Amino acid sequence: MLGPLFWNIGDRVMDIYAYIKRDHLKVADLMQQLLDIRLAAFHRRLFEQIKSELVLHTEAEERTFYRAINHAAREAATEEEMVHAFDDHAEIRTLLQDLTDLSENDEMWMVKFGELKHAVEHHVQDEETNVWKKARMVLSADQEQRLARDMDREKQKILNDVQVAAQ
Ligand SMILES: [Fe+2]
Ligand SMILES: [Fe+2]
Numbered sequence: 001m002l003g004p005l006f007w008n009i010g011d012r013v014m015d016i017y018a019y020i021k022r023d024h025l026k027v028a029d030l031m032q033q034l035l036d037i038r039l040a041a042f043h044r045r046l047f048e049q050i051k052s053e054l055v056l057h058t059e060a061e062e063r064t065f066y067r068a069i070n071h072a073a074r075e076a077a078t079e080e081e082m083v084h085a086f087d088d089h090a091e092i093r094t095l096l097q098d099l100t101d102l103s104e105n106d107e108m109w110m111v112k113f114g115e116l117k118h119a120v121e122h123h124v125q126d127e128e129t130n131v132w133k134k135a136r137m138v139l140s141a142d143q144e145q146r147l148a149r150d151m152d153r154e155k156q157k158i159l160n161d162v163q164v165a166a167q
Helices: 016-036 040-072 076-101 107-138 141-166
Strands: none
Touching: 016 040, 016 107, 016 141, 040 076, 040 107, 040 141, 076 107
């Protein structure tokens, strides 16, 4: 997904937090764009983009970052935080499915979209504070850098699988 140049910010190597933050900002920007456009005819296309970003992000995040945290820390407090994060992802997936099934001309569509935006914002806030705090306690700097590449590779793998399945 990303060129090799992307991995260095100045003389720093991108870590998992910078990688995730970039995704979060991208989705926030797309969601705002959708809200700014009043014409329902444009909503579906933007929504499809938001949906694929979110599906890829949550899936790859679970398979790499969340997995690494769960693996590194076995204490109950961490488990609780991670269960909460997984629940947030499940809620986001449900809302994405609801929006997929509804017509964008239905007046409920924007209400649902507002719910999705709210759920994503809540989760991002929670993740960037509680999950990251925990992650920084249990992951090594080396792992934090490796995970950025792992998550990116995982996304590529998911995309390839989708393409193969569609053939
Ligand atoms: Fe995230
Ligand atoms: Fe997440």
